[in-house]
Amino acid sequence: MTISRFDSLQDGTRRALLKAGAFAAASMVVPVPGVAASATLEAGVDADALDLWSRWLDALVPGAAAAGAARYLASQLSLPREASVLFLRYMDWPGSYAAFYQDGLSAVDRLAQKHFGGHFGALDVEARTRLIDEVGGGKPRDWRGPPAGLFYFVSKADGADLVFGSTAGIEALGLSYRAHIEPPSVWPGKSEVLT
Numbered sequence: 001m002t003i004s005r006f007d008s009l010q011d012g013t014r015r016a017l018l019k020a021g022a023f024a025a026a027s028m029v030v031p032v033p034g035v036a037a038s039a040t041l042e043a044g045v046d047a048d049a050l051d052l053w054s055r056w057l058d059a060l061v062p063g064a065a066a067a068g069a070a071r072y073l074a075s076q077l078s079l080p081r082e083a084s085v086l087f088l089r090y091m092d093w094p095g096s097y098a099a100f101y102q103d104g105l106s107a108v109d110r111l112a113q114k115h116f117g118g119h120f121g122a123l124d125v126e127a128r129t130r131l132i133d134e135v136g137g138g139k140p141r142d143w144r145g146p147p148a149g150l151f152y153f154v155s156k157a158d159g160a161d162l163v164f165g166s167t168a169g170i171e172a173l174g175l176s177y178r179a180h181i182e183p184p185s186v187w188p189g190k191s192e193v194l195t
Contacts, residue, residue, distance in 0.1 A: 044077055044098025045105075052105045055121045059128050060152075061159030067169075072162050073101065087157035091150065100146050104155070107145025108135065114142050 045053075050070040058065035076086045077098050088097055108131070112120040115134075116127045123131065134140040138149030145151060163169050170177040 044096065045073070045102045049102050049105045050074055052109060052120060053101065056105065056108055057155060057159040057162070059132060060156045061163050063163045064159040067162050069159070069162060073158075077101065085161070087154045087161065091154060100151075100154075103145045104151035107143055107148070107151070110144065111135070111140055111142060 050073060053073050054065045054069040057069040073086075076084045081089070081097065084097065086097060088100060093100055109120050111134070112118060112123055112127075112131055115131065116123055120128065120131070131140075132152070135143070135148045136152040138147070138152070140148050164173065167177040167179075
């Protein structure tokens, strides 16, 4: 069923508005079967950044890498700004989303190298935890990227959406999934239907 946003708004009923909202939400999630080179170019981030994103997000929200963190970021960054479900959208970030993530990840890796002598992916759990605490505190020494506290907050929110924003994710917590509007499809990297 195709709903014209003009028909829905002219109709003025709550039900029509909800249907239009559900249609808009359904059009926002676009699963991507894998992270291809073309997807990384369209997304504006490179393959190394996507690998780092997967490791960074998994350190913030365990299970994010297995849930398809790299494919999720690549697919969301390749969408028009107004269709992205990345948490950055709700922060009214004025600049490029791709630059925000690329620059934030570069800053994380530079910080890891400067403070711990290695890339973030090579750090042990204790060093990763210390680095995460420093970034999460909002004012890490030697940070050169988007605001550190914002990068941490947005990253963690994206990870929580990816891991727990599905029927399977909520049920893994031992809770019943009670969505107001059911997600229309699976997140990238998932094989089960979420509805």
